[in-house]
Amino acid sequence: MYPYEMTTSMRERGKEDSIRLNFGSLYSVIKSLEKNGLIAVAQTEREGNRPERIVYEITDAGRVEADEWLRELIDTPVKEYPAIETGLSLMAMLLPETVVELLDKRVERLDAEIAARDAELMGVAAGVPELFMVEFHYKTAMLTAERAYLAQLATRIGNRTLDGVGMWEQLHALLAQGLSMADINSKVSKGDFGQEVADLLGQ
Known part of the structure; x- marks a missing residue:
């Protein structure tokens, strides 16, 4: 997906209810993920005179990181401060x-x-x-x-x-x-x- 599509998909799925999302910083997050090799540019798209859009895909390293992160979220209690x-x-x-x-x-x-x-x-x-x-x-x-x-x-x-x-x-x-x-x-x-x-x- 490209960043705007990610934002749209998360909003349509109501992810703000369970994940603290800051859509304004999404582009910075994506750049960080790319820098750390967790996602990579899959292709670029351009429609007419509109700005070029970059489409990203998850890397093998990104899948491993996501798997380990999700396992930790589910099995390890952490101290929260409501x-x-x-x-x-x-x-x-x-x-x-x-x-x-x-x-x-x-x-x-x-x-x-x-x-x-x-x-x-x-x-x-x-x-x-x-x-x-x-x-x-x-x-x-x-x-x-x-x-x-x-x-x-x-x-x-x-x-x-x-x-x-x-x-x-x-x-x-x-x-x-x-x-x-x-x-x-x-x-x-x-x-x-x-x-x-x-x-x-x-x-």
């Missing part, structure tokens, strides 16, 4: 009730995305072997699992059954009283954080 994971790791910076509201909003958005994917599947699945929809089903399954976990997390924060919510609330109560994080950390290190919180809350 934005929601970052947010959850830092959520104690916000008030518990604020986090519950935000989680509820995210669950609503996930419900909408899952419903949209289900509708899309009804439209494109007819006549398409399941083999070619595996990544679509995988993504939907991941969204469904995320939705279930976050909905449960919001409920547990809201009803205070999540271990540590009490301390979380107490931390923000101290901050509201004007204590700095340095003051609070000092109290924690001295072991009198609990009494300070008890005095503050009248317990």
Whole structure:
């Protein structure tokens, strides 16, 4: 294929849903693949006064590289950094009730995305072997699992059954009283954080 045809084919096949593609840099990627011997010029074409088009084909080295790369993608777990994971790791910076509201909003958005994917599947699945929809089903399954976990997390924060919510609330109560994080950390290190919180809350 020539680069524009590659772009068109990937878009028609919906590859943006499962592969992070930057079509603007495709020509640079192709030049890099050619430089490293993974693809080679197969032929050139010209139609009338239009610019010459270069058609590429994969080389034997490219097939070996693609095979090894794909095997690694499938069999080797790697650490990824989803934005929601970052947010959850830092959520104690916000008030518990604020986090519950935000989680509820995210669950609503996930419900909408899952419903949209289900509708899309009804439209494109007819006549398409399941083999070619595996990544679509995988993504939907991941969204469904995320939705279930976050909905449960919001409920547990809201009803205070999540271990540590009490301390979380107490931390923000101290901050509201004007204590700095340095003051609070000092109290924690001295072991009198609990009494300070008890005095503050009248317990």
